[in-house]
Amino acid sequence: MTYTVAGANVFGQWFTEENLFPYFHKVSLSGDNLKLNFSRIRLVDANWAYNIFQIDNDYYVSGAWRGQEYQLIKVEFPEECKNVNETDIVVAGNDYELIFVSKKMRILWVMEFDKEEIKKFNFTSDIPPEPEPENVVKKLRKEDVIVKTVTNNNTYLFLSSEGNVYSGVPPVQLDTRHCMGKVCDIQSGYEHCVLLTDEGRVYTWGNGRRLQLGHGDISNLESPAQLEALAGIGIIKISAGGWHSLALSEFGDLYAWGWNDTAQLGIKSQSPKSYSVPTLVDFFDENGEEVSLNVKDIACGSKHSAVLLEDGTIWTTGLNKYGQLGFPPEMEPVVNCFKKSFQCSKNIKLKCGPWSTIVINK
Template sequence: MTLERRKLRRSIPILNDLDSYLYQDIKRVFVFGRNSDCVIFITNNDHVYSYGRNNCGCLGIGNDYDNQDLIVEPQKIHRLCGRKIVEFSAGRNHILARSKNGKIFACGSNEFGQLALPLDDYAGSSINIPQQIQSLRNEHIIGIACGAFHSLALTKRGIIYGWGFNFWGQLGLGDNHNRFAPTILRQLQHENIVEIACGQHHSVALSRKGHLFTWGHNAYGQLGIGERINYRNIPTKVIDGNDFIIKQVTCGQNHVLAVSVDGQLLGFGSNYYGQLGTGSRRNESLPVRICLDEKINDILASPFSNTSLARTKKKRNSLVFGKCGDHWLLTPIDTKIIDDNDESINHHRKQQQSSSNSSNSIISLDENNNPLLLRTNFLLEQQKSPTMKKNKSNSHEIFANINQSTAHTTKVVRSNYHHHQNLFWQILYLMKSKLPKIKQHSTTTTTKTFDNDDDHMDQTSGHLNQNRKHFSNGMNKLLNHHRI
């Protein structure tokens, strides 16, 4: 998914103190950590930076910093610079990075083997410089996923490798022993897996035929198998693609969401905060359909969050449900993110305060039909207001506003002129677009004859002034588009 650059500071406050030069150069960003206090971003020249809480050396910046240091200024991750990194995934205290050519790098805590580094050299230690996982160097990895203390990788051939903490069977290997090296999940090696996801201690896989498999911790029903058992250490088919084809899956901390090819939304697992969107707080041990008026296009959750998001096929605003700040949304709410500096919003707030003597927005009802109120830096509105500015948003923007994290590696784009990222080339492009008109005007004026030289000078001057004014207006519009 993507975030527009002009909305980046608003969506991710931790970027507010970033140097303006680096901020303008961000190409991808990943915000993670229990308190969303860790940031990794990639610039346009393929340099990788990180800053924030350096637990167990998970920022990958080397020996010059203690593992528990709070890194205030962005530092280069030299080992990842120039590697064309396209994806990050984070566990409790470890990260994985995937390059465009399918290589994986890991750093942070290796207490349970979640870095898949050689046992003799790195067993139980922390690594503060990313190391390539050599045992997977001959595989082309297309997907990575981290639970709290375990890791999964998906190859181009549709095979899953797992390593790390396996107390709940979250590696799906048929036992509960930790793994310090990538191990093939053989039960699914012929299923042609196309997508993987991890919750805190459970794992999910989606096959090309639309079959959905789960394994690992099941105390809240997050495996969707309908049995009251604490865990299952082998993959179980929860949804058969021959009956109901699934096209996308995502995991929250202890719940799972899935979308079918016809736009239906399903969920199962923990529902304490309403993260299944069923209107109650009852956990679901079997997949349940979440009744919505519109068809769903994609979904978003995070292994360390109890917030769920779903975007409709219209791809405008997103539906949010689950934990939202200090409150719980038991049913999906259509959201619009509104800029706090917008005068129309300030006017709307004044109207709201005068009518209800409160600056809160009623967004959901609890089990006793009492209104739940939300105090945040943005408004979630159920009804359209004529005073409100219409504003497009996406799932990542809403997720970042609620949780201060991006959940996944997010691509940063410009809202306009994004095909010409450098300002110099944009100016040149604008000049070239005007050259034919100027050239045509020049040829026509030279062929004309004038009885008086003063008339010639007046008319030529008038045309030149008109061209200057036209070019100046274009330049002003261009520069206004790039003001953050």
């Protein structure tokens, strides 16, 4: 894989001394100074101060670590993890801690940056099991393993292979029995959560004070509620930013909602305003003509958004403080609606850190 990055590199997390990339910059992940084989490198997590990479079964932190910048440190697993098969461990992180998850044993270890102590938690559930129908031959129960971990400051979400969602530390199962379809993806912002089911339904919950839940008001929700504005629209991908979210339909349409103080929703208007329900986003070229191309991929940063169109162009919008939109921040500190910023191949994946946009060439 190769990585092309725009945005913050304040702590050297991209293996160079430049503080930011004001244009999309292909990052070199090789060289004698790294002393590692980066041919199989995979970006796991992109945070404000550091990135997490995986090489085979090993994990590395690049950037700020233990008060020092420009670090490249192999992550040492907690002692108890060393008795677990390395392929069974998933590593993720936020601004305050690293977390280690045993996918099969369903155990979580949390390592806080300012403490040497490592805390251990088990995944638990208060939800009663579904009763077995009578006169039905019992099927062999599938192994329910943790397949995805999302952590964003004080938010922790975990998704299992059977579509079960766990939240918090310690992780407790979230009741999603009312959701239509099997949960297939989870995302989180700073104060809100989003899930997607295999029937194309989107549900949100958490803090709604900045309209980020998409239900038309600022109410808080303790459990997932379906976004009625997207009911009947087959959604295939979701992404959550700091206080905003994006959804991509099966027909290549983009929907956005939530806080829009820096035009992170990309909806063209005279002045940016927040949107309390999912709203269809249109794209316009430099001449103001509407662009009729399908969206293929989406990603959200803290206060910016990025999309890939079917012609291989990247379009970005929102805050550009660190050049995360692919433009010099002194020239365009904010971009008020989606604007073409980069041309790449079509076989790529988009990912955003809080203040960066990453093009991953598979």
